[in-house]
Amino acid sequence: MTIFEKLQHIDRRIMYLLLLLVIAWPLIWGMDMPIMVSPAVKGVYNAVEKMPKDKMAIIIVYWGSGTIAENRPQVEALMRHFMMRNKRFAVLAFDPQGSKFSYDSAKIISSELHKTYGKDWVHWGFRPPANLIPLLQSFPHDVIKNIGTDINGTPLGKLPVMNGIKTIKDIGLLADTTSVGELDYWIAYVHGPYRTPIVYGPTAVMTADAFNSLDAGQINGLLPGMQGAAAYEKMLGRKGFATKATGALSSSHLLIIALIILGNIGYIITRRRQEQQA
Amino acid sequence: MNIFHNIGHSFNFANSTVANTWMVWIAAIGTLAIYSVLYKENPVYRLFEHIFIGAASGYSVFVTWTQILKPMWWDKITSGEAYWVFALVGGAMFYFIYSKKHVWISRIIFGTLLGLVSGAAFKGFAGLNVDRIHASFKPIAGHGMPLSESLNNLVFIIVLLAVMSYFFFSFEHKNRVTSMPPKLGRWCLMFAFGAMFGSTVMARMSLLIGRVYFLLGEWLHIIR
Amino acid sequence: MYILATLKTFLLKWFPIFTHGMLKPGAPWYAWLGGIIGDFLIIGGILFLILRMVPARYRKSLIALLTFLGGVPYALEFFWPASKGGDNFLSLFVRQIGDGTNVLYSFALGLGIFSLMRFHANNLIRKRPGWHNNLAFFVAFFTMMLAGFANSVHHNAVNSNVFDMLFGGIVSALGSTMFSTIGFFIVSAAYRAFRIRSGEATLMLAAAFVVMLGQVPVGAWMTSGIPENGVWANLRLENLSYWILNQPNMAAQRGMYFGIEIGALAMALRTWLSLERGSFFEKEL
Incomplete structure (x- = not known):
């Protein structure tokens, strides 16, 4: 040979x-190198900045332990940004593991930034992913009734954070962090009829097809996997896991490039x- | 006495630092056990694989009950909304899938739910594609339009039409006029697949870095 | 809505005998459990007997009819002209479906668990090779589930820490490690399979290289000598990579997605009207 x-x-x-x-x-x-911030990442940052304070954002968590390294930094950066700007948010999980991961992350960031659960943020808990389409038909018309209870089983109507939140018109931003790629459902059943702004945090695998929605104005910005989270951390002036x-x-x-080149030379x-x- | 005291302290799970140390060690042993498959298939890997599936399933049952079924089904029945009992009857129909004789009963509920989602497809198609179709009509020239934008829009139109023609199967692409666009479409698709592959590599590396970060940082404490 | 309300009143009048008529809020949980099981057996039993009476030749038609009726509310609500407020006569009904299906789908989650348990129990009872792994499955399953319920029912420091320890040490760590092994495999696969055998493969490789480098800091560092502004800035790897993703890739994705979406709509229509054919549809039920 x-x-x-x-x-x-x-x-x-x-x-x-x-x-x-x-x-x-x-x-x-x-190995310190400058992190570049793409227009897509800036789009996410600007969407959070522009969200009116009387509205609420929903952070959608549709990922579990498998993609935690990509999606958790995205969720944490988004949560931090909302809390830094005193903007309300709710977390809605479609993955049982993601439900706990996001709840734990929010608790840590909230205690660091002196925020209160139920007043500044809320976790709506886990919902069966198969019910996504029926849920998207109903919850835009009555958020409190159709979501029902939070992660601890408390009726949403009893939480001060939900004051003034009735329909989808009171939701200022949807932040979809996912390893599944169910963005199209949110666009089809929420952004399409009600024009609610969406920002997207997919795993990098799904980045390439997300540009289709970005160009059509269906999403305001996107965080391509862990690198997107690192760029977002840079915009927030913080060095988290993604930056490191x-x-x-x-x-x-x-x-990988070197190996492919070597193989091809041979x-x-x-x-x-x-x-x-x- | 000291030894017993120390052992007792090591199992004092009321102390979160002790529990955290246990967690890191269990996670590290599990991580190394799973990675052992990279060398070759072995019983330790299989054992930990089963432990993961078991724990993840047990956790799903717990979460489904505490976050959905208890507040949205059990609590409703026990507060007087008795008609939720019917949901249990509907839910039980799924389980006829395990009966050879009565499997058709499970198809009633599966069919109804499939029909439900299919019925929503029309609204979904409109909500998803109207904006995309609208955004596809890009001008290639206009008053004050920068050259770069014109070129980008031209690239967009050529690639879009070429790719769409590739998926057009209504007649055979025999002559040069009808065979050229699909051919170009195939080239464009390969280019897009290359971009997708580049992103996929980043995704897979991120997950791996996450685990190495855990081993070196949280377990061995040697990260800068 | 009137039909629905009438149906609800009719069903409540006759059926949930224990939970509707005999138990009042505040009754002990075991009484409710007994009531729910009792009502389930009565209602389920009656429904089962009725379904058993359906002749075999009509079963397929019944499923097709129910599949069609299942899809009617959403489809009709979309196509029916709306009033000034944007609603029509079906809107209120459609919004209530989600609550019921939420619970129904949660019961369906048990299907996967049931299948897993059946498989592992079979291996364990028959002591097939590797039965100790099946035992480990059950131990891990019940330990994690009980730790969760213990923490939920009696929330204290020990229960909370044990639950977090098991979740972080097993579910989270092993799950992320399993998926991360793909990282190793993709390196090996890329090295072996990515050969420039044709023009198309070369083009694919070129796009992959630019995107791979342009998305990470090392790409920006490699072309940091090129000015950040002006025409030449387009040649910086991070800009070139973004252009590839945002222009040719985006256009190709849109072309593909138009095809996929039309296909998905056709598929939905075939499912709704039970036109889909396959082993399931050909069999006598």
Whole structure:
């Protein structure tokens, strides 16, 4: 086997080890590089800034432990932004794990920024994802009745944070953080008929198709995965997990590109030699 | 006595620091056990895989009851809204899926709910696509329009029409005029798939970084 | 709405015997549980007997009819002309469906749990190879569920910390680790499969490289020598990557989505009218 053939058949375990090393290196020793803020991320920031204070935002949590590294920093950055600007928000989870993750995050940020549960923010708890379409037909007309209770089983009508919130017209922003890509339902049944602004926090896998909605004005901005969260953290002037992880994100991307190039060099040279021999 | 005292203290779960230390160690052992599959398939990985499925299922049952069924079904019945009992009858119909003889009863409820969602599709189609169709009519020239915008809109129109023609199967693309746009459409699709792949890599790396961050930071405390 | 109210009054008059007639709010939980089970058995039993009487040849038609009727409220509400307020005669009814289906779908979540338990119990009882894993499933299932209920019913420091410990140490950690293994596999797959065998593959690779680099800080660093403003700024990797995503990629996605959406609408129509064919529809019920 020539060296070029070997280049095409590197053992997978060597690649795994290399990947671990290039991720660990920047985390341990640091790799500071400027984080660029794209217009899509600025769109999210501006939408939160523009939301009127008498309205409420809904942060939709449709992700679990599987994509926690991408979606949790997005949710935390959004929560922090709302709390910093004294704007009310509710969390609505369509994933049982996401329900707890988002509740725990909100409790930590709220205690840090001296906010009160039930007055400044509320968690509406988990709802079955299969019921999303029927829920979207009903809750815009009577939020309190159709959502019913919060995560602790308290009727929403008893919480001061819900004062003045009756219909979808009192909702100033929907922030959809998801690993599932159910954005189209929110656009179809809420943004379409009622024009409620939406910002989107998908996992990076779904970033490419989200630009379709961004161009059509159906979403005001988007946070592409963990990198989007890092850019958002930069706008908020805070270094969270996403910011600390960007170095490792860069190094791992470089490794993948290097491996693809190596594989292709081996492939091209081997093919050329075979052609010459033939 | 000291040893017993220390052991007792290690299990003092009323102390959140003690519980947190346990949590980090359990998580670290679990993480390494799952990663052991990267070397080769092994019984430790299988064991932890089953533990995860069991714990995640148990947690889902708990959450479904406490956050949905208790407040929105049980509490309603016990406060006098007796007609919610009918929901249990409807819910029980799903479980006829396990009966070979009466499986058709489960299809009544499945069919009704499928029909329900299908009926909403018309409203959904309009709500989703009207804005997108509207946004697809982009001008390629206009008074005071910058050149960059004109070019971008031209690219948009060419790519959109080419991709749509690729999915047009009503007649065979035999001659050059009808075969060129789909061919261009395929090239455009490959370009978009490349962009999607680039984003996918970022997503997968993020999740991995999350776990390495945990191992090095919360467990080993060696992160800068 | 009138029909619905009449139906509700009729059903309440005759059916939930225990929960409607005999129990009052404030009664102990076990009395309610007994009442609910009793009513369920009576109502469910009567419904089951009625359904059993349906001849086999009419069952498919009954399902098709109910599937169609299920979709009528949403479809008709959308197509029926609205009054000045934007509502029509179905709007109020349509808004109430979500409450009922919320509970119905929650009961359906148990289907997955039931299937899992049946599978693991079968392996455990028959002591098939790897039965200890099935046992571990049950131990983890009940431990996590009971920890949750214990924390919910008796909320104190110990219960709360134990629940958080199990959730963070097992559910969260193992779930995220499972998904993160894909990171390793994608490196290996990209290295082996991404070969520039054709023009299309080369184009795909070029777009992937630019997006991969342009979305992370190292891309911006690599082209940081190019001025931030002016025509040349378009060649900075972060701008080039954003342009690819926001222009050609977006247009291609829109083209694809138009096709997908029309297909989804056609599929919904076929499901609603029970026109879909397959093994399920061909069988005698």
